[in-house]
Amino acid sequence: MLRNTADSWGAPAKLFHWVMAALILAQIALGVMAASWRVSPAKLELFFWHKSNGMLILALVALRLLWRLANPPPELPSGMAAWERAAARLSHLLLYALMIAMPVTGWIVSSASNVPFRIFWLIPLPAIVAPDEPTADLVALVHGGLAVLLALVLSAHIGAALRHHFVKRDAVLERMLPGIRRAP
Amino acid sequence: MKGIVSVLGLCGVLAFAPCPAQGADWKMDPAGSKLEFVATFEKAAAPGEFKEFDARLRFDPDKPAGSRLEVTVKVTSADMNVADVNKEIRGKDWFDYAAFPQAEFRSTELRRIEGNRYVARGILLLKGVKQPVEVPFSWTASADGAVMEGELTVKRGAFGIGTGEWAATNVIGADVKVKFKVKLRKAG
Numbered sequence: 001m002l003r004n005t006a007d008s009w010g011a012p013a014k015l016f017h018w019v020m021a022a023l024i025l026a027q028i029a030l031g032v033m034a035a036s037w038r039v040s041p042a043k044l045e046l047f048f049w050h051k052s053n054g055m056l057i058l059a060l061v062a063l064r065l066l067w068r069l070a071n072p073p074p075e076l077p078s079g080m081a082a083w084e085r086a087a088a089r090l091s092h093l094l095l096y097a098l099m100i101a102m103p104v105t106g107w108i109v110s111s112a113s114n115v116p117f118r119i120f121w122l123i124p125l126p127a128i129v130a131p132d133e134p135t136a137d138l139v140a141l142v143h144g145g146l147a148v149l150l151a152l153v154l155s156a157h158i159g160a161a162l163r164h165h166f167v168k169r170d171a172v173l174e175r176m177l178p179g180i181r182r183a184p
Numbered sequence: 185m186k187g188i189v190s191v192l193g194l195c196g197v198l199a200f201a202p203c204p205a206q207g208a209d210w211k212m213d214p215a216g217s218k219l220e221f222v223a224t225f226e227k228a229a230a231p232g233e234f235k236e237f238d239a240r241l242r243f244d245p246d247k248p249a250g251s252r253l254e255v256t257v258k259v260t261s262a263d264m265n266v267a268d269v270n271k272e273i274r275g276k277d278w279f280d281y282a283a284f285p286q287a288e289f290r291s292t293e294l295r296r297i298e299g300n301r302y303v304a305r306g307i308l309l310l311k312g313v314k315q316p317v318e319v320p321f322s323w324t325a326s327a328d329g330a331v332m333e334g335e336l337t338v339k340r341g342a343f344g345i346g347t348g349e350w351a352a353t354n355v356i357g358a359d360v361k362v363k364f365k366v367k368l369r370k371a372g
Contacts, residue, residue, distance in 0.1 A: 039272065041355040048226045048355075114266045116228040124228065133267045 207244025216367030224357035
């Protein structure tokens with residue numbers, strides 16, 4: 001089943017979710033390590049993978065958004081409080097916004113700092129802003145701040161999924177797992 | 185053309201044929217001259233430039249045998265377009281500005297390859313290391329002087345540019361392309 005239904009996610013939506021979950025967790029680890037490593041070939045290597053992975057995530061989130069717009073998500077379980085629905089909507093909105101804002105601010109830092117870069121050694125990354133050190137420093141701060149926000153929203157997202165499964169005992173987590181299909 | 189060259193070859197033998205000696209002296213016009221280099225970072229070109237350098241040349245395009253090319257480069261004028269990189273390359277692992285602020289090339293032999301293309305063989309002194317290099321260039325005469333242009337590839341490791349952990353070439357490549365365009369005017 002490819003398309004989402006009223007109570008289940010289709011395979012493409014699940015694939016997007018879990019592939020991007022893995023890439024984003026790796027991305028946060030790479031970013032933290034790249035930023036904190038002493039200047040060395042290893043630091044440059046970490047930045048290379050962080051930037052390449054970031055551009056991959058940006059491309060995937062664009063496809064994922066298109067897929068989501070064409071495939072409305074399944075409904076939230078009945079019986080959720082108004083604040084829970086609002087929190088779910090807000091956190092999903094924030095996750096999408098951050099999946100775009102993180103790579104875009106990273107791209108701006110890369111362009112402003114004027115460091116030459118080929119995505120996965122292949123595609124030269126075009127500059128989206130002119131080289132300017134103050135811009136690079138400022139947007140790097142924004143990028144770091146948004147990363148903290150992303151970590152908070154991700155924690156809430158994971159916490160809520162576990163709460164749905166273990167406390168509320170509904171199907172919200174289960175229906176996103178691969179291979180599990182709810183009876184109609 | 186061949187006729188002229190062979191006539192010039194007879195100079196000194198025939199009393200009436202004056203020798204062109206070692207050719208004319210040329211000096212560089214810094215405004216029209218550029219010395220660039222391109223390193224690589226994860227297979228992406230990382231360009232830079234030495235903003236201050238000087239070339240002195242004694243050269244006769246038709247009789248390059250007695251010619252001499254001398255270039256001095258103010259290594260500390262290097263600019264790689266990235267603030268953090270410019271800070272790093274000053275250090276001991278890279279150019280070591282404090283100990284080796286200047287690089288030099290002195291030709292030992294200059295000859296024509298064909299047409300307007302020549303090659304200067306000589307010694308490059310960079311970061312205290314002397315290595316033989318070949319500098320190929322083209323020579324284009326103009327009304328107010330001449331332009332010599334060319335490029336060569338040097339191995340950064342041969343000169344100790346990038347030592348210690350930076351000697352590995354998987355992140356910062358081994359080859360550095362050097363490109364030059366030198367505008368010259370006849371001296372005096």
